[in-house]
Amino acid sequence: MQEAEPSRKQFFGEPNKKRKRETGGSTATTLPLSKAARQINDHSDQAALLPSQWQQGHMLDWMLRPFSTEHFIKHHMDQRPLHISRQQHQTYFDGLLTKSDIHQLLETQQLQYDTNVDVTSYTGGKRRNLNHNGWLETRTGEPEVASAATVMQRFEREGCSVRILHPQRWVEPIYKLLSYLEDELRSPVGCNAYLTPPSSQGFAPHWDDIDAFVLQVEGSKRWRLYAPQNKTDLLPLDSSRDLRDEELGKLLLEVVLQPGDLLYMPRGCIHQAQALPQAHSLHLTVSANQHCSWADLFQVCIPRALELAIEESLGLRRSLPFDMSRHMGLVHEGSDSAQRAGFSNTARQLLQQVMDQMPLDAAADRLSVHFIQQRLPPYGLTGEADPADLELSSDSKISMVRPGIATMTVEEDCIALYHCLSNPRVLHAAGPDDKPEAAETADGSPSAHGRLEFDLGCGEVIECLLASHSSKQLSFVLLEQLLDSSESGVDVFEFLSDLYSQGLIHVE
Numbered sequence: 001m002q003e004a005e006p007s008r009k010q011f012f013g014e015p016n017k018k019r020k021r022e023t024g025g026s027t028a029t030t031l032p033l034s035k036a037a038r039q040i041n042d043h044s045d046q047a048a049l050l051p052s053q054w055q056q057g058h059m060l061d062w063m064l065r066p067f068s069t070e071h072f073i074k075h076h077m078d079q080r081p082l083h084i085s086r087q088q089h090q091t092y093f094d095g096l097l098t099k100s101d102i103h104q105l106l107e108t109q110q111l112q113y114d115t116n117v118d119v120t121s122y123t124g125g126k127r128r129n130l131n132h133n134g135w136l137e138t139r140t141g142e143p144e145v146a147s148a149a150t151v152m153q154r155f156e157r158e159g160c161s162v163r164i165l166h167p168q169r170w171v172e173p174i175y176k177l178l179s180y181l182e183d184e185l186r187s188p189v190g191c192n193a194y195l196t197p198p199s200s201q202g203f204a205p206h207w208d209d210i211d212a213f214v215l216q217v218e219g220s221k222r223w224r225l226y227a228p229q230n231k232t233d234l235l236p237l238d239s240s241r242d243l244r245d246e247e248l249g250k251l252l253l254e255v256v257l258q259p260g261d262l263l264y265m266p267r268g269c270i271h272q273a274q275a276l277p278q279a280h281s282l283h284l285t286v287s288a289n290q291h292c293s294w295a296d297l298f299q300v301c302i303p304r305a306l307e308l309a310i311e312e313s314l315g316l317r318r319s320l321p322f323d324m325s326r327h328m329g330l331v332h333e334g335s336d337s338a339q340r341a342g343f344s345n346t347a348r349q350l351l352q353q354v355m356d357q358m359p360l361d362a363a364a365d366r367l368s369v370h371f372i373q374q375r376l377p378p379y380g381l382t383g384e385a386d387p388a389d390l391e392l393s394s395d396s397k398i399s400m401v402r403p404g405i406a407t408m409t410v411e412e413d414c415i416a417l418y419h420c421l422s423n424p425r426v427l428h429a430a431g432p433d434d435k436p437e438a439a440e441t442a443d444g445s446p447s448a449h450g451r452l453e454f455d456l457g458c459g460e461v462i463e464c465l466l467a468s469h470s471s472k473q474l475s476f477v478l479l480e481q482l483l484d485s486s487e488s489g490v491d492v493f494e495f496l497s498d499l500y501s502q503g504l505i506h507v508e
Contacts, residue, residue, distance in 0.1 A: 032234045032266055033227040037081035037253035042066050048092040048260070051173040056379075056402075059180040063213060063262060063286075077211065078235060078266050081225050081253050086260035093217045093260060096173050099282055102164060102195055106148035109170050117146045118163040119154050122201045127242055130154055155195065161202025164193040167284075168376065169426045174284070178428075179379035181286070186404050188374055190287040190429045196221065201274040204242035207233070210287035212265045216257040219281035223263060225253040226270040236268045237295060243270060257283065292367075301363030308357040315350055368407040369418050373450060377423045378402050387501040392493060397476035397508045400465060406504060408462050415459050417452045421503055452502065457487040458495055465505070476508065 044066055054062065060069045064084065067076075076082045086092050111117045113131035121128050133147045154160040168174040168191050181189040190210070196202055196219075207228065214223075227249040228234060248270055256276065257263055265271055267289065275281035310316050326332075327339040381401055400406060406419040454462065464485050468475045479492075486492050499505045 031231065032078055033080060033252065033269060035080040037083065037225065038076070039083040039085065039253075039255065040066070042084055042086045042089060042092075044089070048089050048094065051095045051176055054176065054180065056180050057184055059177060059184055063215070064264075072264075076264060076266075080266070081269060082262075082264040083253065083255050083257075084262040085258070086262075087258065090259040093215050093284075096177070096215065096217055096284060097167065097171055097193055097282065099195060099218060099280065101171065102162065102193065102282075103148060103152060105164065105167070105170055106146060106151055111146050111164070112143040113146050115143060116165055117151065118165070119146075119151055119160050120163065120202045121158070121160045122204050123159075125204075125244070127204045130158075130160055155197055159197050159200045161197070161200060162195040163202065164195075166429045167191060167193045169428055175376065175425065176379045178286070179376045181288075182375045183378065183402060183404050185288060186368075186371070187288065187292045188290060188371060188429070190290070192285050192287075194281075194283050194285065196273075196275040196281045198275055198279055199277045201272065203272070205245070205248055205270055205272040206243055207236060207240045207268045207270045208265075208287070209236055209239045209267055209290055211267055211289040212263075212269075212271075213286040213288070214257065214263040214265070215284040215286060216259055216261045216263075217282045217284060218259060219279045220256055220258050220276040221273050221281040221283060222254070222256050222276060223271060223273045224251065225265060226251055228268055228270060234268050235266065235293070237291070237293060240270075297360075297363055297367060300366050301359050302354075304359050304362070305354050305357040308359070309354040312357065313350065313353045315346075316353065362409075365407065365409045369409060372405075372407050372418045372420050373423070374429075375420050375423065376428045377420055377425055378405055381405075381421060381503065383421050383503045385500055385503050387497045390497055390500045390507065392479055392496065392507065394480055396479040398465070398479060398482065398496065399468060399476045399506050401504060401506045406466065408459075408466060410456070410459070413456065415454045415456055415462060417454065417462060419450050419452070419502065419504055422450050452498065454495065454498075455490065457490040460485040460487065461490065461492060461495060465499075 042065055046065075049062065060072070064072050067082075067084070072082070105111060106117070109116075113119075117131075119130040121130075131146075132144060133150045151162055155162050168178045174191055174193075178189045178191055194202065198219075205224075205226070229247065229249045233240075252269070255263070321343070323339070324343065327335065327337055328343055332340060378401075405421065406417055408415055408417050410416075461482050464477055464482060468477045479496075482492055482496075496505065496507075500507070
């Protein structure tokens with residue numbers, strides 16, 4: 001009988017099992033969720049904006065009013081919960097979604113259980129999922145379309161919550177909100193909608209792997225927020241399982257959200273919520289910062305850094321000492337021998353050679369490509385155009401049609417330009433189970449979806465276009481500048497015609 005190969009966890013054990021090091025500062029007050037939650041009132045005399053009045057580039061400011069995005073990033077993001085009360089503006093989130101809209105979605109969009117909709121309840125410390133129309137014994141394992149009548153009956157009569165996953169695929173105002181946020185943040189933004197009956201709770205206490213912005217749309221809901229018991233669970237990269245009451249940490253905030261209110265929770269903030277007795281509750285959870293940590297960046301670039309360092313460093317290719325097992329390993333962990341110190345010093349020196357090869361720009365490009373391929377198509381852009389309509393002169397001003405819609409990489413013998421204009425809206429935030437085409441090919445490289453190839457000589461021209469705007473506004477580039485930046489033999493006019501036909505550039 002062949003013995004099983006030990007896992008990485010068996011080899012290395014729990015990280016920092018004997019000697020833990022705190023990160024993020026020298027005192028506990030600098031740790032996430034160590035600061036008190038903040039509660040403020042929005043006393044602005046400015047009326048709530050309808051979705052038709054939203055301004056592209058200012059959506060996070062709109063959500064966080066009276067705070068600015070800059071203030072939020074400095075004082076709240078990754079740090080502590082924030083509650084913004086809008087008693088004077090309870091219509092602030094009107095126009096996003098209603099209970100009737102959810103009923104209509106169920107009736108018209110063929111929503112599938114587990115993929116598009118969840119029906120669930122949480123009573124007596126136990127969560128119950130009812131993602132089926134009939135008896136469990138009759139399920140075939142195939143995706144089942146949710147019956148609107150069954151779902152709403154369970155909501156009205158059995159106290160079940162209804163969660164609509166990714167409503168931006170079908171609901172225009174939510175699509176507009178998320179698309180504008182993705183334009184602004186340059187990172188993935190998601191959304192789920194939660195419809196909860198009076199006096200009911202749909203989910204057990206848990207934490208998520210996303211930063212959550214809760215937008216209370218209808219009714220009221222009582223939220224309880226807790227810190228995790230272990231510092232290793234701060235800013236987690238994965239969501240938790242359902243937690244028991246004894247696993248909850250310090251209570252950070254207990255608050256009732258009213259219509260128009262916003263609640264921000266950093267990743268790892270344990271939470272549970274219950275609708276008040278008076279009426280049903282409807283809220284949206286807008287999610288951000290999923291898989292957007294430094295750890296995610298390093299997971300991309302460290303393996304490549306090691307490959308590059310191995311090519312350059314003879315030391316990394318030298319043989320390990322024969323007597324390594326006499327001084328290294330778990331049984332020698334407490335030893336202070338000279339041989340052990342010398343081994344550790346050599347390892348640190350070699351590791352520095354790996355760090356010196358870190359391809360940070362290439363890794364950042366890889367994450368940018370992944371975002372471009374996963375994000376929503378930009379709201380309000382029509383896409384392809386007739387190149388015959390393109391008129392250019394020496395004083396023509398050219399820009400991308402919107403900031404953040406494209407990125408470039410150098411791949412073997414070409415420039416690859418990735419854009420999101422052809423991304424399918426109905427597949428936004430799709431996982432491997434409900435997205436037919438993969439975002440990457442078998443070798444790990446990005447797929448051809450929304451991908452254009454150009455000669456290497458076009459690189460300077462593309463860089464000039466992509467670098468000509470900031471996150472919130474576009475800056476035009478003169479055609480003369482593009483001609484000056486191009487290499488000999490590059491047909492700038494043909495290149496611009498290709499971009500124009502894809503709907504990627506605007507010309508004045």
